[in-house]
Amino acid sequence: MKHLEAEHDDLQAKLNITKLKLKEAERTIEIKNPLDYSDAEVRKLLVKAQKEKVTLQSDLKQYEWRLDDESQKFAKAEEQRKTYMVQLYGATEANRILSTEQQLRAQRAAKARAMSKNSPLPPKTVKMLDPKKGPVKKTALVHTLPKLEERRR
Numbered sequence: 665m666k667h668l669e670a671e672h673d674d675l676q677a678k679l680n681i682t683k684l685k686l687k688e689a690e691r692t693i694e695i696k697n698p699l700d701y702s703d704a705e706v707r708k709l710l711v712k713a714q715k716e717k718v719t720l721q722s723d724l725k726q727y728e729w730r731l732d733d734e735s736q737k738f739a740k741a742e743e744q745r746k747t748y749m750v751q752l753y754g755a756t757e758a759n760r761i762l763s764t765e766q767q768l769r770a771q772r773a774a775k776a777r778a779m780s781k782n783s784p785l786p787p788k789t790v791k792m793l794d795p796k797k798g799p800v801k802k803t804a805l806v807h808t809l810p811k812l813e814e815r816r817r
Contacts, residue, residue, distance in 0.1 A: 665745065668738045675734055679727040686720040689713070 701709070792799050 665738075665741060668734065668741055672731070672734050672738055675727060675731045679724070679731055682720060682724045682727055686717070686724060689716055689720060
């Protein structure tokens with residue numbers, strides 16, 4: 665952006681300088697005394713002045729076209745910047761909303777865990793055959809059971 669602004673300012677300055685040169689060229693053609701010049705010299709001066717005028721006018725048009733082109737590029741870059749800023753703001757807002765939702769879920773989960781620990785009822789995931797006797801007791805996980813020894817009396 666700064667590059668485009670600098671180039672825009674540079675072209676604007678060149679345009680102003682060229683306009684001033686054109687005005688000065690029109691004013692500074694001095695004819696000291698028309699009687700001192702011959703017809704050939706007058707024609708040469710006239711042709712030279714016309715060529716210089718055409719050159720300055722073409723430079724002026726070129727600077728105006730370039731300035732217009734740079735202005736269009738600047739406007740396009742500015743629109744892109746605005747679009748990116750809107751997208752960035754939207755992404756930031758979405759991220760903030762998601763983090764807030766995650767915090768709320770974590771708080772609810774913590775509250776639910778605290779409620780389940782304080783609750784006199786067993787958790788729903790525990791298997792119960794008889795609610796009076798409570799949940800099924802866990803036993804040791806072994807693949808083979810020990811042999812029963814017969815008691816001798």
